[in-house]
Amino acid sequence: MMAEPKDPAELALVVKAISLAQNTRGCCEWNERAARRIRQQPPCQGMTPEGIRESLLDHVNDKGRQVIQVEEKREEYREHRFYYKAIIPVAGLGRGLFVEIVLADDDPDFPAVEIVNAHEQGR
């Protein structure tokens, strides 16, 4: 059973951003430092940042699965109250792909999220 989100309004913006990202550039993109790290340590042999982004959009928009709101407790990331996680089934990754995003822009018309991390779930 999924816990109720502490901030449903922010979660709605995140979901809207991912939905808009199917047709709008700038609504779900990679944080540059995170993408650089992923290219140096890909979570799955040869998996690209654009492939991870595509998997996230497919996971939420096409498969209708959820992103989960998590209260940020790590001191170094406290600039965001929450982060959002999705665990995406990927062939070759036994427990799936963990993708972490944050709300970058709370513009109600064009909200935006940034992908800040991805790795094999349960690592």
Add this chain to the structure above:
Amino acid sequence: MRTNKGDNSAMTCTAATKPFPWKCSHCRRRSVVPALVDYTTEVEHDGRAYTITVPGLEVPRCESCGEMILDDAANRRISEAFREQVGLLHPSQIREHRKALGLTQKQLAKLLGIAEATLSRWETGAQIQQRALDKLLRLFFLSQTVRGLLGDESRLALSRTADPSEDSPGDRPGCGEPVPPGSRSSHDAERAATVCQIAAMLDELPEEREAAALIHLSSFVELLRNDPSGPRDVARED
């Protein structure tokens, strides 16, 4: 073998752009605007590290703190530059060559012995194939002989599944095991050894010459196939 490259058209195509300036997730100022940068990054692939530089890459960048965002187009350009530098087939090339042979993703994946999902990710650019598998793809696309070999292997696997009494695993030697001369298993083992020899020879070449060597090899095989007097042992002709 090079054709048009890197379109990744099967992936999401974004038609509009969120109006600039965007909000920076780092300094929280609304000052992210498009910028042109000479972008350099390290890419780890197949246990090797490569340094990739993409000159004139357009990226959204914060004018206040310098934080950058890599949008989909920027990431695709970086991946394309990587494939180009390492000499790997581009997603569109894999897709076009497969279609030219009239194969579905499922069929090609089965022939290559990989998961269909993996081939799908190669064709959309979601995943970059390992160098060894890239060589196998090139051999497969260029050489009818290799396609025949892998097709035979696939059919044999099917027949084993269909009729376990025939050609049972117990009758088939594993790698390096002795086989009776003249038997079907012996013939399969010889063919497998030939493919391994070809791959080993390619490995000895500088990466930039592998494609040329494959083209020559393919032409030579076609020549032998089309020779009405049948294949000859060219080594003995002198």
